[in-house]
Amino acid sequence: QKEVEQNSGPLSVPEGAIASLNCTYSDRVSQSFFWYRQYSGKSPELIMSIYSNGDKEDGRFTAQLNKASQYVSLLIRDSQPSDSATYLCAVGSGNTPLVFGKGTRLSVIA
Amino acid sequence: NAGVTQTPKFRILKIGQSMTLQCTQDMNHNYMYWYRQDPGMGLKLIYYSVGAGITDKGEVPNGYNVSRSTTEDFPLRLELAAPSQTSVYFCASSYSTGTVDTQYFGPGTRLTVL
Numbered sequence: 676q677k678e679v680e681q682n683s684g685p686l687s688v689p690e691g692a693i694a695s696l697n698c699t700y701s702d703r704v705s706q707s708f709f710w711y712r713q714y715s716g717k718s719p720e721l722i723m724s725i726y727s728n729g730d731k732e733d734g735r736f737t738a739q740l741n742k743a744s745q746y747v748s749l750l751i752r753d754s755q756p757s758d759s760a761t762y763l764c765a766v767g768s769g770n771t772p773l774v775f776g777k778g779t780r781l782s783v784i785a
Numbered sequence: 786n787a788g789v790t791q792t793p794k795f796r797i798l799k800i801g802q803s804m805t806l807q808c809t810q811d812m813n814h815n816y817m818y819w820y821r822q823d824p825g826m827g828l829k830l831i832y833y834s835v836g837a838g839i840t841d842k843g844e845v846p847n848g849y850n851v852s853r854s855t856t857e858d859f860p861l862r863l864e865l866a867a868p869s870q871t872s873v874y875f876c877a878s879s880y881s882t883g884t885v886d887t888q889y890f891g892p893g894t895r896l897t898v899l
Contacts, residue, residue: 706884718875718890719828763828767885770835772818772843777827 677702679766681776690785694751698764698776701745707767708740710749713778714760722762723749754783787811789891791876797897798866806861806894808876816879817859818888819843819851821872828875834859835881866898 678701688694696710707726711719723738725731725747731738737750747766751758761778792807810817819831820843830843834853848870850862859878863870876891 707886709887718893720890721887724887765888770881770883770885772816772830772833773879773885773888775828 677705677766677768677771677774679764679774679776681762681764681779683777684780685782686779687782687784688754690754690756690783692754694754694758694781694783696749696751696762696764696779696781698747698749698766699745700747700764700766700774702766702768702774703742703745705742705745705766705768707773708738708747709765709767709773710736710738710747711763711765711775712760713763719763751781754781756783756785759783789876789878789889791874791891791894793894794892795895797899798863799899800866800868802866803862803864804866804896806863806874806876806896808859808861808891809857810859810876810878810889810891811857812878812880812889813856814878814880814889815856816881816885816888817853818877818879819849819859819861820875820877821845821870822875823872831861831874863896868898870896871898872896 725738764776765773818833820828832851879888
């Protein structure tokens with residue numbers, strides 16, 4: 676059974692701080708990794724995808740992947756109240772559907 | 786490019802009624818999915834399809850049926866609705882040529898069974 680684990684939170688950070696969201700996965704042969712943001716009452720939307728070890732930056736967001744440790748993280752710099760949402764980690768391997776974590780709820784306090 | 790569209794947005798059903806949730810994508814994606822999300826919970830995969838004419842069960846298929854006659858459409862059928870099927874239903878699609886890539890989600894259908 677493939678599993679993706681996330682701390683459910685809530686993770687509270689002050690405005691302007693760095694938010695760090697973490698995710699571990701069980702399938703060693705996983706090849707694709709995604710972070711989705713889901714606002715309350717809305718559908719998940721893609722923030723970042725990462726496929727190789729290391730860091731990938733896009734604006735205020737940085738995804739970090741460590742396949743040896745089976746760990747992927749998302750850093751949000753200069754956090755804004757509009758970043759308050761649930762962040763879902765998803766992991767893919769081969770042709771099977773992505774496996775989603777249950778999500779971490781982030782609250783950015785103004 | 787509309788992406789993934791779902792109808793209806795909201796629906797209230799009585800116990801025992803049936804309905805079909807519609808999902809259409811215009812991105813020529815080969816993979817399509819149906820998820821349900823209960824309040825405060827994660828996504829649970831109901832059914833998915835890897836192409837027209839091919840469907841497979843996910844984690845929670847009981848009480849649901851699907852069909853995929855075209856690349857674009859992937860309807861989800863609820864037979865004999867039960868209160869346990871009260872949830873938000875999301876359709877998604879993705880493209881795969883060996884590794885499943887980004888899944889794009891529709892706006893969701895909020896279903897209440899009374």
